[in-house]
Amino acid sequence: MGFIMDGLDAEDYDRTYSDGQLIKRIAGYFKPKMGLVVTVSILVVLKSIMDTAFPVLVSNGLDTLVSDKGLQTAIWITLLLLVSGVLSWGFNMLRQWFTAIAVGDVVLQLRKDAFNAIMERDMSFFDEFSSGKIVSRITSDTDKFATVVTLTVNLLSQFLLFVLIIVILFFRNWQLSLIAIAILPVIMAIALGFRYLARTATQRSQRSLARVNSNVQEVISGITVAKNFRQEQNMYNEFKGINVQAYHVEVRTGVLYNGVFPILVAVANLGSTMIIYFGGNNVLNHSISAGDWFLFVQGVASLWFPITSIASFWSQFQLGLAASERVFALLDAEPRVHQSASEPVSSLKGEIEFQHMHFSYDDRQTVLPDLSLKIHAGETVAFVGHTGAGKSSIAKLVARFYEYQGGELLIDKRDIRTFDLAEYRRRLGIVPQVPFLFSGTVRDNIRYARPEASDAEVEAIAQQIGNGDWLEALPEGLNTEVGEEGKALSMGQRQLVALGRVLLQDPTILILDEATASVDPLTEAQIQEGLDLLLHDRTAILIAHRLSTIKQADRIIVLDGGRIVEEGNHEHLMLQGGHYAHLYNTYFRHQSPDYRPGEGFVAVRPSIVADKA
Template sequence: MGFLMDGLDAEAYDRTYTDGQLIKRIAGYFKPKLGVVVVVSILVVLKTLMDTAFPLLVSNGIDTLVSNKALQTAIWLAALLLVSGILSWVFNMLRQWLTAIAVGDVVLQLRKDAFNAVMDRDMSFFDEFSSGKIVSRVTSDTDKFATVVTLTVNLLSQFLLFILIAIILFFRSWQLALIAFTILPAIMLVALGFRYLARTATQRSQRSMGRVNSNVQEAVSGIIVAKNFRQEQNMYNDFKEINTQAFHVDVRSGILYNGVFPVLVAIANLGSTLVIYFGGHNVLNHSITAGDWFLFVQGIASLWFPVTSIASFWSQFQLGLSASERVFALLDAEPRVHQTGNEMVPALKGEIEFQDMFFSYDDRQTVLPDFNLKIQAGETVAFVGHTGAGKSSIAKLVARFYEYQGGKLLIDKSDIRSFDLHDYRRRLGIVPQVPFLFSGTVAENIRYARPGASDAEVLQIARQIGDGDWIEALPEGLETQVGEEGKALSMGQRQLVALARVLLQDPAILILDEATASVDPLTESQIQEGLDILLEDRTAILIAHRLSTIKQADRIIVLNRGRIVEEGNHEHLMRQGGHYAHLYNTYFRHQSPDYKPGEGFVEVHASVLDEIDQATTPQPEEVR
C-alpha cells in the first residue's frame, strides 16, 4: 500500500471542492452556449419520448392483436415502431453532434484559461512544482473535463427516461410498480457507497499519470546527461518503478469501476424476477392484460438501465470532476508576487535602490537579511561572490520574479510593487547563463523581443555583434532553424542570438547572468563587442565569472551570504587585498591574458582569509 500511494499526495496549491461547487463552476463555462444547451435539452426530451413510446406501442399492439387479429393492425404497429426508432436515432445524432461542438468549445476555453494561469504564475511556482505535472493538468485533465459534460447530458437523458417509464408503470398497475421499486433503495445505497471510493480512486489515478508525465519529460530533457554518464538503465529503472505504480493504481481503479456494474445488474435482475413472477400471476388472474405484463417486462429493463447507468457511470463522472478539480486548483492558485498597483511605466532612467531588503525563498533560508544598495541610472554593476552569496537572487528581485518579505525595491524612486508588471518587463532585458531558444529560425528568435520588427531591423541588430561574422557561420544565415531549445546551434551561437534578442528589445535595465561563462574565446570577444553597445547609456547588472566582463563594470559589489562586504572597481579592490582579491586568486587569475601557472597571486590579508574560512564552512541552512 505504501508503494502504491508513494508520491501521490496532493500538490500544495490543490484545493478540495464539493461536487456542487464544481458543477456550478462548470455550468459557468456553458453560459455562452446557453442556446445550444437549450436545443440539446429539447432533443434529449424528444429522444426520451421516442424511447418511451417503443414499449407502449408494443404493449398496446399486443392487446390489439389479441382482440383483433387483422394484418393491417400488425403493419401499422410495425410502421409506428420503425418511425419511433428512426426519430430516436435522429434526435440522438443531433444531440450528440451539438453536444460535441459545445463541449469542444468549452474545453478550448478551459485550456486557454489553464495555460493563461500557468503564464501568470511567478517563478517560485515553477521552482516548487514539477513542470510535467503542470503540463498534465493543462492537457490530459482538460480533456477529462469533457467527460463530466458529456456524461451529464447522458445522465439527464437516462433520468428523464426513468421518470417517464415509472409514471407509465404506476399508471398501468401501481401494485406491480411498487413490487418493482422495492429494490430501488438497495441500488441507491450501492451507488452512494461507491461515490466516495470513485473520487479517491480517480484522484490517485490522475496523480500517478502526472508522475509518469513528469518523469518522461525530465528523462527526455536530460537524455544527453544520462548518455554521458551511461545512466540509461537507471533512468529506465526509475521510469519502470513510476510506471508500475501507475499500472497498479489503474488496475485497482479498474477493478473498482468494473466491479460496481455487475453488482447493480444482479440487484436489477432480482427486480425483474419479481415483476415476471407476480406479473404472470396477475395475467392469469386477469388483473392486468398480457400487453400490460409485457410492458412491465420490457419497461423494467428500461427502468433499471438508467438507474444502473447512473450508478455505474458515477466512476467516470467522478473522473471528470476530479480532473476539473485539478484544473480549477491550477486556476485558483494564489500568486506569491503581489502588486499594490498596476501603473503604466514611463521611459525608465534605470536607477535601482534596495532599502532594508529582506528576502527568503522559504521560511528556513534567508538570502538577503538586510540589504541596502543604490545603483545609479546608466551605471554598470557587477556582482561577484561564492556560490550562494545572493547574486542571482538580486537579479531575480529586480526582474520581479520573486516576492521579497521586507524592505523596499525602488525603480526610479517608484516602488516596484506599484508597476504593471507586463509593462515594466518590456523595459527590462535579461540574458541568462543558459539561453533558451524556441523552435524556429534564428531571425524569429531575435524578433521574439519585438514581434513587429522588420527583417531589415533584425539583420541590422544581428550585425552589431561581432560585425555579423557569426551570421556567416550559420548554414542558412538568419533563416537557420535552431531546433528544439536551440540544440541545432552551439552554446556560443545560442548566446549570441539571445544577446541580439535583447539588443532588439532596447531595454532601460539590463541583467546579464554570467552571459559569457559557457563560450569560447572567439565568441566571447564577439559578445563583448555587442556588450559595449548594449551597456551604453543603460543600467546593467552583471553576474559574471569572467574577468573581462567584471573589469568593464563601473562598480564591483562583493557579496557574502547576502551582505555587501566590499565594493569598488577592479584595481581598487585588488589593492585592498580582501574578499575580492581572494576571489581573483581562486576564480579569475587564470583568465588574465598574461597568466602564467604559479604566478599572479594577489596577497590577501590573513584576517580576511580567516573570515572567509568561517563564512564558507557548511551551515545547516545555506542561502541560494
C-alpha cells in the same frame, strides 16, 4: 501497501471543493453556449419520448394480435415502431453532434484559462512545482472534464427516460409498479456509498499519471546529460518504479470502478425476476393482459438500465469532478508576488535602490538578511561572490520574479510593487546564463523581443554584433532553424542570438547572468562586442563570470552570505587584498591574458583565508 501511494500527495496549491461548487463553476462555462444547451435538451426530450414509445407500441401490438382487431392494426403498429426507431436514432445523432460542439468550445475556453493562469504564475511557482505535472492538468485533466460533461448529457437523457417509463407503468398497473421501484433505494444506496471511494481513487489516479508525465518530460530534457554519464539504466529504473506505481493505482481504480456496475446489475436483475414472477401470475389469473405483462418486463428492463447508468455514472462523474477540481485549483492558485497598484511605467531612467532588503525563498534559509544598495542610472554593476552568496537573487528581485519579505526596492524612487509589471518588464532586458531559444529560425528568436519588428530591423541588429561575421557560420544565415531549445546551434551561437534579442528590445535596465560555457576565442570576442553594445548607456546588473566583463564594470559588489562585504573597481579591490582578491585567485586569475601558472597570485588578508578554510 504504502509504497503504492508514495509521492501522490496533493500539491501545496491544491484545494478541496464541494460537488456543488464544482458543478456551479462548470455550469458557468456553459452559460455562453445556452442556445446549444437548449437545443440539446429538446433533442434529449424527443429521443426519450421515442424510446418510451417502443415498449408501449409492442405491448399494444401483442394485445391486437390476440384480439379480433385484425392484422391491419398490427401492420400500422409495426410501421409506427419503425418510425419511432428512426426518429430516436436521428434525435440521438443530432444530440451528440451539438453536445460535441458545446463541450469542445467549453474545453477550448477552459484550456485557454488554464494556460493563461500558467502565464500569470510567478517564477517561484515553476521552481517549486514540476512542469510535467502542470502540463498534465492542462491536457489530461481538461480531457476528463470533457468526458464528465458528455456523460452528464447522457445522464439527463437516461433520467428523463426513467421518469417517462415510471409514469406509464403506474398508469397500467400500480401494484406491479411498486414492486418495480421497491429495489430502487438499494441501488441508490450502493451508488452513494461508492461516491466517496470514487473521488479519492480518481485523485490518486490523476496524480500518478502526472508523475509519469513529469518523469518522461524530465528524462527527455536531460537525455544528453544521461548519455554523457551513462545513466540510461538508472533513468529507466526510476521510470519503471513510477510506471509500476501508476499501474497499481490504475488497477485499484479500475477494480473499484468496474466492480460497481455488476453489483448494480445483479440487484436490478433481482427486481426483474420479481416482476416476471408476479406479472406472470397476474396474466394466468387474467388480472392483466399479455401485452401489459410484456410492457412491464420490457419497461422494467428499460427502467433498470437508466437507474444503473445513473448510479454507476458516479464513478465517471467523480472522475470528471476530480479532474475539474485539479484544473480549478491551478486557476485559483494564489500568486506570491503581490502588486499594491498597477501604475503605468511609460519610461525609466534606471536608478535602482535596495533599502534594508530581507529575502528568503522559504522560511528555512535567509538569502538576503539586510541589503541596502543604490545603483545609479546608467551604471554597470557587477556582482561577484561564491555560490549562494545572493547574486542571482538580487537580479530576480529586480525582475520582480519573487516577493521579498522586508524592506523596499525602488526603481527611479518608485516602489516596484506599484508598477504595472507588463509595462515594467518591457523596459527590462534579461540574458540568462543558459540562453533558451524557441523552435523556429534565428530570425524568429531575435524578433521574439519585438514581434512587430521588420526583417530589416532584425538584420541590422544581427549585423551590429561582431559586424555580422557570426552569421556566416550559420548554414542559412538568419533563416537557420535553431531546433528544439536551440540545440541545433552551439552554446556560443545561442548566446549571440540571446544578445541580439535583447538589443532589439532596447531595454533601460539590463540583467546579465553571464554564461560560464567555454567558447572559442572568435565567438568570445563576438560575444564581448555584443556585451559592449548592450552595456552602453544602460543600467546593468551583471552576474559576472568573466574577468574581462568584471573589469569593465563601473563598480564591483562583493557578496558573502547575502551581505555586501566589499565594493569598488577592480584595481581598488585588488589592492585591498580581501574577499575580491580571494575570488580572483580562485576563479579569475587564469582568465588574465598574461596568466602563467604559478604567477599572478594576489596576497590576501590572513583572516579571509581563515574564513574560507
